[in-house]
Amino acid sequence: MTKERIYRWIFSILAFSSLFFLLGIMITLLVQALPMFKKVGILEFIGGKYWYPTYDPASFGILPLILGSAMVTTGAAFVCIPLGVGSALYLHELAGPVQRAIMKPAIEILAGIPSIVYGFFGMVIMAPMVQRFFGIPTGFNAFTASLILGVMATPTVCSISEDALNVVPGSFKEASLALGANRWQTLVKVTIPAAGSGISTAIILGLSRAVGETMTVLMVAGGAAVIPSSIFDPVRPMTATIAAEMGEAVVGSLHFHALFAIGLVLFVITFIFNIIAEMVSRRFRERLGLGR
Amino acid sequence: MKKIIIMCGHTGIMFLFIALASSIFTTTLKAGQLTITIKGSTTVLPIAQATAEVFMDRHPGVNISVQGGGSGFGIASLIDGSTDIADTSRPMEKNEVIKAKSKGVYPHEIIVAKDGIAVIVHPSNPVDHLSTNQILDIYTGKVSSWSSLGGTNTKIVVVSRDTSSGTYEAFEKLALKGERVRPDALTTASNKQVAITVANTPGAIGYIGLGYLSSRVKAVKVDGIPCTVKTVISGQYPLSRPLFMYTNGNPRGIINNYIEFVLSEEGQKLVREQGYVGISGHNGH
Numbered sequence: 001m002t003k004e005r006i007y008r009w010i011f012s013i014l015a016f017s018s019l020f021f022l023l024g025i026m027i028t029l030l031v032q033a034l035p036m037f038k039k040v041g042i043l044e045f046i047g048g049k050y051w052y053p054t055y056d057p058a059s060f061g062i063l064p065l066i067l068g069s070a071m072v073t074t075g076a077a078f079v080c081i082p083l084g085v086g087s088a089l090y091l092h093e094l095a096g097p098v099q100r101a102i103m104k105p106a107i108e109i110l111a112g113i114p115s116i117v118y119g120f121f122g123m124v125i126m127a128p129m130v131q132r133f134f135g136i137p138t139g140f141n142a143f144t145a146s147l148i149l150g151v152m153a154t155p156t157v158c159s160i161s162e163d164a165l166n167v168v169p170g171s172f173k174e175a176s177l178a179l180g181a182n183r184w185q186t187l188v189k190v191t192i193p194a195a196g197s198g199i200s201t202a203i204i205l206g207l208s209r210a211v212g213e214t215m216t217v218l219m220v221a222g223g224a225a226v227i228p229s230s231i232f233d234p235v236r237p238m239t240a241t242i243a244a245e246m247g248e249a250v251v252g253s254l255h256f257h258a259l260f261a262i263g264l265v266l267f268v269i270t271f272i273f274n275i276i277a278e279m280v281s282r283r284f285r286e287r288l289g290l291g292r
Numbered sequence: 293m294k295k296i297i298i299m300c301g302h303t304g305i306m307f308l309f310i311a312l313a314s315s316i317f318t319t320t321l322k323a324g325q326l327t328i329t330i331k332g333s334t335t336v337l338p339i340a341q342a343t344a345e346v347f348m349d350r351h352p353g354v355n356i357s358v359q360g361g362g363s364g365f366g367i368a369s370l371i372d373g374s375t376d377i378a379d380t381s382r383p384m385e386k387n388e389v390i391k392a393k394s395k396g397v398y399p400h401e402i403i404v405a406k407d408g409i410a411v412i413v414h415p416s417n418p419v420d421h422l423s424t425n426q427i428l429d430i431y432t433g434k435v436s437s438w439s440s441l442g443g444t445n446t447k448i449v450v451v452s453r454d455t456s457s458g459t460y461e462a463f464e465k466l467a468l469k470g471e472r473v474r475p476d477a478l479t480t481a482s483n484k485q486v487a488i489t490v491a492n493t494p495g496a497i498g499y500i501g502l503g504y505l506s507s508r509v510k511a512v513k514v515d516g517i518p519c520t521v522k523t524v525i526s527g528q529y530p531l532s533r534p535l536f537m538y539t540n541g542n543p544r545g546i547i548n549n550y551i552e553f554v555l556s557e558e559g560q561k562l563v564r565e566q567g568y569v570g571i572s573g574h575n576g577h
Binding site: 050051052053054055064123124127128131137138139140218219222223224225226233234236244245250 | 485493
C-alpha cells in the first residue's frame with residue numbers, strides 16, 4: 001500500500017513538473033519583458049520598422065524580425081507540406097514492406113540531424129548554389145532558409161500525418177471501395193478527409209518547429225533586419241536575433257529586456273499555433289463522430 | 293524489491309553529485325589566496341582570457357577573474373579600486389586621468405596588442421582600393437553599386453557583424469564614425485563567417501580581423517595603405533588601433549608577473565591566436 005503511494009507521488013510530481021517549468025518560463029518572460037513595454041510601448045515595439053538596439057538613440061522595432069520569421073515559415077510550408085504529406089500518403093497507400101523498411105528510418109534519421117549541421121550545409125553548399133542558380137547578389141536569404149527549414153520540418157509532418165492515416169478505420173475504406181469508388185477517389189474523398197485533423201495538426205506542429213528554429217536561420221537567412229520585399233531578400237528572424245545578441249547584451253539594459261520581449265512574442269505565436277492545432281483536431285473529430 | 297534497490301542507487305548517485313559539487317566549491321575558495329581581477333573592454337577580453345588561463349596553469353596558487361563590461365566600465369573599476377587591471381580598446385581620456393589622480397590612482401598604460409581590421413572583397417572584384425569615405429558611404433547605404441567605385445555594374449552586398457561583436461565595435465568607431473549600418477546589410481556571427489560569405493559572394497564587401505585574412509578573399513587598400521602587420525603596428529593603416537591594459541602605478545608582484553607574461557613571446561603568440569596583431573615578434577601566419 002505504502003509502496004503504491006510512493007509511486008503515485010513520484011509520478012504525480014514528474015507529471016506536474018512540466019507544468020511548473022511552463023509556468024516558470026512564462027513568468028520569467030513576462031517579468032523580463034515588462035520593462036521594455038513600459039518604456040517603448042507594445043505598438044511601437046511590434047510595429048516599429050527599425051531594429052538598432054545598440055545605437056544612440058536606440059530603436060526597438062521588431063516588425064522586420066516578425067516579417068522575417070513569417071516569411072521563412074511560409075516558405076517552409078511550401079516545402080514541408082508537399083514533401084511531408086506526400087511521403088506519408090506514399091508510405092500509407094503505395095509502399096510495399098521493402099520500401100517502408102527503407103523510407104521510414106530514412107525520414108526518422110532526417111529528424112535526428114542536429115540543426116547546426118543543416119545550418120552548415122546551408123551556409124557552405126546551399127547558399128552559393130542558390131546565389132549562382134538565380135543570379136542574385138547573395139544566397140543568404142529567406143529562400144535558402146525556407147528550403148532548409150522545410151526539409152527540417154518534413155519528418156514531423158510526415159510521421160504525424162502517417163499516424164493519422166493509420167488510425168482511419170479500415171471500414172471507411174472498405175465501404176468506399178464497395179460502393180465502386182476507385183483507389184484515387186477513396187484516397188481523396190474518404191481517407192484524407194477522415195485523417196484531416198491529424199494531417200492539419202502535423203502541418204501546424206511542423207511549422208511551429210520552423211518558426212522556433214534558431215541555428216539554421218542564424219547561419220543562412222542573412223541576418224538583415226529589414227522588411228523583406230521579396231523571398232530573395234536577406235531576413236533576420238526573431239530567433240536568430242535573440243541568439244545573436246543575448247550573449248553580449250548588458251544584463252538589465254533595455255536591449256536585454258527587448259530580447260526577452262521578442263521571446264514573449266515568439267512564445268505567444270507558438271502558443272496560438274498549438275491552440276489552432278487543438279481546435280482543428282477537435283472540429284474534425286466531432287464532424288466524423290469519432291469522439292476523443 | 294528490485295525497484296527499491298534501483299531507487300536507492302539513484303539517491304546514492306545524487307548524494308555523490310552533491311558531495312562532488314561542494315568539494316569543487318571549497319577548492320575554489322582555497323585557491324583564491326592570490327587573486328588578480330581584470331575588467332573592461334570586450335575587445336581585449338579574449339586576450340585576457342587566453343593569457344589568464346595559461347598563466348593560472350603555470351601558477352597554481354593564483355586565481356585570475358576576467359570580466360567584460362566595456363572600456364569605460366574597466367576604467368571606472370580601476371578608479372574605484374574594484375579591479376587590478378583595466379582592459380581598454382582606447383586610451384584613457386583626460387578627465388578620466390584627472391578623476392583617477394584625485395582618488396589617488398595613478399594609471400599606468402601598457403599596450404598589449406594591436407587591432408587591425410581588413411576590408412575584404414571577392415577576389416574577382418577589380419576594386420582594390422577604397423577611401424575611408426567610400427567605405428563609410430558603402431556601409432551607410434549612400435553607394436549601392438560597384439560601378440561608381442571603379443568596379444563592374446553589380447550590386448554591393450554589404451556584410452557586417454552583429455552589434456555585440458568587438459570587431460563591429462572597432463569598425464563602427466574607426467570607419468563609420470558612429471553612423472548606422474544600412475538595415476539590409478547581412479549580419480554574421482563571426483570573423484570566419486564573414487570570410488566565408490565574402491569568398492562565396494562576388495559582389496560582397498566585409499571586414500575581418502587581420503588575423504583571419506586568407507587567399508580566398510582580397511583585402512583592399514584603405515586610403516592607399518595595405519592592411520599588413522607592419523602598417524598596423526606603425527599605426528599608418530587607418531582601421532587600426534592599439535589595445536591597452538591599465539594598472540594602478542607600475543605593476544608589482546604577481547600582477548607584474550602576469551603583465552610580463554602577456555608581453556612575452558608566449559603571451560603574444562596567444563594574442564595572435566585570438567586574431568589580433570602582436571606588438572612584437574613574428575606575426576606571420
